[in-house]
Amino acid sequence: MTQDAKLYQYFFQWMKLYKLDAVRPVTYRKYEMTHRQLVYLAPELRMSELTRLTYQQLLNDYAASHERQTVMDFHRHIKSSLIDALEEDIIDRDPTRKAIIKGIQHRQHKTKFLNQHEVQELLNTLVLDEGVNWDYFILLVAKTGLRFAEALAVTPNDFDFAHQYLNISKTWDYKSAKAGFAPTKNKSSMRKVQLDWQTVIQFSQLTKNLPADEPIFVRSKVYNDTVNHYLERLCKKAGIEVISVHGLRHTHASLLLYAGVSIASVARRLGHSNMTTTQQTYLHIIQELENQDNDKVMKHLASLI
Structure with a gap:
């Protein structure tokens, strides 16, 4: 060259x-x-x-x-x-030195999530007695906050039903022509997600006779739009706001924050590399909770004589 x-x-x-x-x-x-x-x-x-x-x-x-x-x-x-x-002496000086990085104004992307009542309405529409289907996939994301590719990669072996957790150590490269297992987004994404006892019972029954090392939800080529369109139909059936699978992840995190779970714990559960990501993503919720805390502080101080 x-x-x-x-x-x-x-x-x-x-x-x-x-x-x-x-x-x-x-x-x-x-x-x-x-x-x-x-x-x-x-x-x-x-x-x-x-x-x-x-x-x-x-x-x-x-x-x-x-x-x-x-x-x-x-x-x-x-x-x-x-x-x-x-x-390599192909050029004799660095043309990128002191380059000025510009760009159009950051678009404000509204984070969509459901409240607890809406989540319950959505879960009520799920059909969980017909074996593996997208209803179970939606249930898993709602209960764990997994990323789409992480949930696709889940195998029966990833569950530890005795200790009630799900081991996240890989993703499913659904965008590639040669779809298969791939590394997690970052080191922090490798984590153990604690499960509630209902989810343990549901998935222990579902995975009982499935191949241990094969992804539960992947039978052929998977498209994100396919699952999102299916979720859209369920949302409309439940009479709630339409959200995406990623919106279910946001929903999971927001419900935990409203329940009083610490930002650090939510960050670890979501597999964020640091708490800053969590704080930036859920800033509106954190500010709302801080306002509620301030009200509590003032009431407490006012009660002191």
Whole structure:
């Protein structure tokens, strides 16, 4: 590869050489996305033409339609490849130095979740006497707060019914053409989720004659939309707000917070890498609970004479 090569060509060769089979497939697909953006935004930009100005213009073009965090990820991918190009004398200076990361204003994504009454109405619609079905899948997510890919990967062997917990140590790569078991999102995602006795009874019966090491809910290619559409029908049948499977995860966490469970415990149960993620995701609930606590504090202080 020489200075006459185009940037997207160098990046493509670089990601195949250094990233293919070295990172998780889901991560590699993000590098492929960066490559596609380079082809789209800078199809003629050559390595010899890379300067701080041309690189900043590339970032600005990308930032015109993406949020700042997404632009930061895009920048990190390209910067990593160009640092190697610098060491290989393909370029003679780092064009990414002092780059300014911009981006469109962060979109406020409303976190949808159900209250306890609505959850009960949803669970009442589930059919749990016909063997393995999506109703059991929805029940599992509602009771554990698992991520979609984590719940898909659950096998009978993952249950410890005697000690009432579910061992989460893997996910199911449902997005890949060669679907199969994959690592968890992060180290903190590997965890033991405590189960209530009702869930223990229900799943001990369900898994009794199932293959021990095979995923319970995967029989063929699985699509997130398929399960979300099924859940949508159940929500409408129950007469409650329509939410997604991920919304059930939010619901699980919110109910625990309202019940007085600590943020630290909720973070561990959800498999968050740190409490900051939990605090940011459920900030509105935490603020509401803090207001309730303040009311309690004032009432207590006012009672002191």
